[in-house]
Amino acid sequence: MKRHLIIATAAAAALIAGGTVTAVAATSDSGSGGAQAAAQQTAHTAPSGPGTAQVQDGRSSIRMADGNDGQGDIREAKAAKVTAPDAAAAALKAVPGTVTGLDLDADRPGLVWDAEVLGKDGKQHEVTLDAGTARVLNQHLDRGDDDDRGPQRAALTNARTTAAEAARSAAPRGTVTSVELDDDHGPKPAWEVETITKDGKEHTFLADPQSGKLTAAPAQDADDNDGSDD
Missing domain, CATH: 3.10.450.40 (Nuclear Transport Factor 2; Chain: A,)
Known part of the structure; x- marks a missing residue:
């Protein structure tokens, strides 16, 4: 029984640029009519540089909307x-x-x-x-x-x-x-x-x-x- 493994990957430069890379692997069985399995892996990079703070989630612990009722x-x-x-x-x-x-x-x-x-x-x-x-x-x-x-x-x-x-x-x-x-x-x-x-x-x-x-x-x-x- 022969198996063929096809792997598609984004260019490594996308990681350096702070993008998202998705790798997909699929296996097919020529004798069984094409049963497939896929696995995805996502990598994210956080923005950095002068004037940028590294923060956890960017949201206040006090959740409050800006009110328009005068109070x-x-x-x-x-x-x-x-x-x-x-x-x-x-x-x-x-x-x-x-x-x-x-x-x-x-x-x-x-x-x-x-x-x-x-x-x-x-x-x-x-x-x-x-x-x-x-x-x-x-x-x-x-x-x-x-x-x-x-x-x-x-x-x-x-x-x-x-x-x-x-x-x-x-x-x-x-x-x-x-x-x-x-x-x-x-x-x-x-x-x-x-x-x-x-x-x-x-x-x-x-x-x-x-x-x-x-x-x-x-x-x-x-x-x-x-x-x-x-």
């Missing part, structure tokens, strides 16, 4: 287990440098902290962190226009107050949901810190990058945030 912010604040300062510390472990922004948000990965970091390499990085564990879920370079970040970088050069310190200053006023170095409130950039209280009221504070002094944002700016849901 999303308070739900996010109550569900988050990682504070803004802790998120800043986790982001800096992933990308050494200076945190320039933090934002608590519910998106497709679940509840996360989105952190912006000006790395020691001079590049802007975006790091997504699990709001339940501070685990890095994603990390990549921000390809935005560096010219627009000129004032921000200049302010950071001489800043004595970090994003984490600004968040700690505002924490007694409510749960901090956002920290950003912003120049919309005056001639000089300041840390804009958004908080939300247990009754769902949102407030905006400004922390001086030099002194760390915390003040309430101008009324017209604060009113834009009270009771709103991005």
Whole structure:
């Protein structure tokens, strides 16, 4: 009895390129009318390279959809287990440098902290962190226009107050949901810190990058945030 073994394989280059390789083996018996058996083996390669974090599954441990009922912010604040300062510390472990922004948000990965970091390499990085564990879920370079970040970088050069310190200053006023170095409130950039209280009221504070002094944002700016849901 004669057997014929046919093996089809993808080129080895596909493995190097990060693709999927499938090998199929079939045996046929000329005397029995072609009984066949197939075996498949699949190999995957994970993306790697500068600015890419190696992560387990890329999803937050707190599964939460972005709500549109006006209560999303308070739900996010109550569900988050990682504070803004802790998120800043986790982001800096992933990308050494200076945190320039933090934002608590519910998106497709679940509840996360989105952190912006000006790395020691001079590049802007975006790091997504699990709001339940501070685990890095994603990390990549921000390809935005560096010219627009000129004032921000200049302010950071001489800043004595970090994003984490600004968040700690505002924490007694409510749960901090956002920290950003912003120049919309005056001639000089300041840390804009958004908080939300247990009754769902949102407030905006400004922390001086030099002194760390915390003040309430101008009324017209604060009113834009009270009771709103991005």
